[in-house]
Amino acid sequence: MTHPLFAQHQATLEAAVAAIHGRGYWSPHAEMPSPKAYGETAAEDGRQAFEAQLGRDFVLEQPGQRGWAAPERSPYGVELGVRYPVCAPDALVAAAQAAMEGWRGVGAEGRVGVCLEIIARLNRRSFEIAHAVMMTTGQGWMMAFQAGGAHAQDRGLEAVAYAWDEMRRIPAEAVWEKPQGKNPALKMRKHFELVGRGVALVIGCGTFPTWNTYPGLFAALATGNPVIVKPHANAILPAAITVRVAREVLAEQGLDPNLVSLAVVDKRSDTQALATHPAVKSIDFTGGNAFGQWLLEHARQAQVYAELAGVNNVVIESTDNYKAMLRNLAFTLSLYSGQMCTTTQAILVPAGGIATDQGHKGFDELAADLAAAIDKFLADPAVATAVLGAIQSEATLARIAEAGEYGRVVLASRKLAHPEFPRAEVRTPVLLACDAADEASYMEERFGPISFVVKVADGAAAVALSERIVREHGALTVGLYSTRQDVIDAMTAASWRAGVALSINLGGGVFVNQSAAFSDYHGVGMNPAANASYSDAAFVANRFRVVQRRYHVE
């Protein structure tokens, strides 16, 4: 008796499992907002669905509701005014616990089928979610559609595939028959039940409310756990739509919708109460170090999967395509105004400059050329605003304003007018130069469009400094530009020791801050920037347990 939703999505699941084993390119979700993929009316329907929510109550019918909250402020300066239910943490946890046994009873196939149906419906609402992501995070439209839609759905599906790949290898039952020499064999029947560990809490961030939420949400849900989604106060709508879709699918299947709920809080202590609730057994967190460390210190009853701050860096030792390198870096530093957990912050360059296909380039020359490349890339205001998006938080605006204090300004940030949103906070990147010794400047995360060209003694020193930065302060990505195999080998070995993903000589249409689901392991889980990867067995295997029973049979 295969669950109907499992049967319906089985081909996608099998392709996804093949993809995680092969880790080449694969996605079932169209990343272009094209009518061909999404339907002729999808764009307009999505826009209307988004707009219909503005200034209204976002009804979810969750237990323990004690009020409404509308904390979001759009980086584009648009009034949102969506009011979300505020529910008592204890009521959400109790409802989640009550829903759990029914969810276990559906079995692994049923749970995976339900998860895949939720993801398929999220895909059909990609336009609506993209508007919600764009307007709450400040992402440009195309990024909001891709990273907030298809790519986030990919990451959710990838987590389900890993969960299924682990669960399917545990037999529901077995006959154990142990020979006893000339005596009759000992024979037992054993049953193996997959049991979720308990209520899961998924705490989202303000910049990628779906991409960074779906892996934990679907990993926990597929493995048998109810999930409470606690979005960032400024990026609730994408999570709220996601939760509503999940609850709809669950209810249609006769399951308790409280398996997935939204926790919008009106005081910080509510988040802490959720995180330290004895019934909460896992927490997925993306965000800053302060609360991340608080969670690791206080939420001892839960397994915490944390993605925290880091200092991503790129070593430039030499290049055989100077222009392509500069273009590639200029795009990386500009995209979403550097508000990605994967954006490069420190660019390590030998004091004596580097060899390139255009001859030797001095340290200052390289820094100036990179600044010029950024300027050139952002010269067209339409391109600039589309790529940069808007600045998500006041704190980032403040960091941009004070950036001159951290180093010598090579390229100053400019405020751009947005052609469509006059109150949008658009800023171009600031590029600073400093010495390797100025560690206080560049060796701390400066989230936003702030990066440093750091002067190091030579290539070997750059590789060593990169490794130390990763070990001590963490990083999700490092990059290397070098034409020398010995330098590439040294940087590769350093990346193994420090535990960080390495991109080598990127000059085309792939950027160090991009991570493709089903292929790139996002986060390694070995350095301070993250204690887990989104895309491996370790991300799912510890979220469920096997409970056995056994008895004699003839």
Place this chain on the structure above:
Amino acid sequence: MTHPLFAQHQATLEAAVAAIHGRGYWSPHAEMPSPKAYGETAAEDGRQAFEAQLGRDFVLEQPGQRGWAAPERSPYGVELGVRYPVCAPDALVAAAQAAMEGWRGVGAEGRVGVCLEIIARLNRRSFEIAHAVMMTTGQGWMMAFQAGGAHAQDRGLEAVAYAWDEMRRIPAEAVWEKPQGKNPALKMRKHFELVGRGVALVIGCGTFPTWNTYPGLFAALATGNPVIVKPHANAILPAAITVRVAREVLAEQGLDPNLVSLAVVDKRSDTQALATHPAVKSIDFTGGNAFGQWLLEHARQAQVYAELAGVNNVVIESTDNYKAMLRNLAFTLSLYSGQMCTTTQAILVPAGGIATDQGHKGFDELAADLAAAIDKFLADPAVATAVLGAIQSEATLARIAEAGEYGRVVLASRKLAHPEFPRAEVRTPVLLACDAADEASYMEERFGPISFVVKVADGAAAVALSERIVREHGALTVGLYSTRQDVIDAMTAASWRAGVALSINLGGGVFVNQSAAFSDYHGVGMNPAANASYSDAAFVANRFRVVQRRYHVE
């Protein structure tokens, strides 16, 4: 280029992987000490090898040695006098770290091949190890041979199989080719390196120095981590032989023998220094709650896999084979004098008695019949001493002596003379009766041959009490005797909620305290008795990480 040791053991590995997926009966290790399986001279060779170590220095040539220690005292009263190297913790950790990169370079196949060769050699030394286990732990000979030899080797092999099953699914490299409409595809080559997380510490217990040590040792080693084995001060020899075998195999393969080292400490602070060393990234621990909780609290830099105390229990609601039930329980309570982490401590029986195939049995009658069954089983001194073994620790002897304070004595413990070892501390089990309300008596682990027949209101109350005991105090095993399907269903559901392995109506040659590798999940990892299982993906998946690099290709 398959590694020669991988090729040599590949058939065994493939059978082991099939076994963990099927979880029926399987083992490549003969559990009977027969000349057919082990060779005509194996028994005598093993005895001589064991005896040759007594009163001598156990040389390991480890770094940082600063002295010798000989702390073992045999429960059989035999002089051991083996002197082990005491090495500085920092030196062991530094040597382990230095060895790690070479171990990574061998690759998953090479590491698995080396692990399988170590296990194969341990198997050939089963007699020697069995003597070492027997004389240090007080186990009877047959148990020492089986649990200390073949079954421990099974558990080690099982961990390697899980590790391999996870690692093999990660491709070494992939080509990622993303279509770009009419433009040329984006194409990258990606490499995925498996990297151990860091030095592993495996802390053994005094009762099962190989069975409880091999899972962590081989799970950590196979996944790329150097391992420091820190045995219990009274059960060093089995671990020392194991470490020596591992170091021999590593050295033969041109690998750094310091990938596996033995930490015998002469002060408690050395163990703490090891456990909290920043380079130690995982700790496998079997033992008491005090030090276990200390580890969980202080060894925050490491993933801790802990098997702690619990209150295993059995519910007796009814039976259709009263005699078989009593015989089965009598054996369970007697085996190794209850010094197993899986031995039943609390037997929950309705106040009004139970229905049986021999008519109704009152509460007191059942308790008395169980006492009689134990007495009868242990009537033959040869059987008794073989099954009971000797009492491992002074603390257990003290608990037996004071057991009368915990409840009404139904069966008193007796001191038996051992025909072969006049100074052996042999004790028969003590059986107590108490009321469910006397929680202070039975709801705390009383390690050793001390168990309670606990009077509960009725069958439903027994099931509920069993669940609460497991949730609050932990358990590795629970049992049920009932002829009613509704009771079996209720107990099954309770076992899912509390997270504990359930044995139903055991009456034959399988006992609730036995856990068979490749079939039974030892520990669930959901209740206070253990935060991990020995035999699932979660036990291995978090011990290594995937570090990727990528670059453009044409």
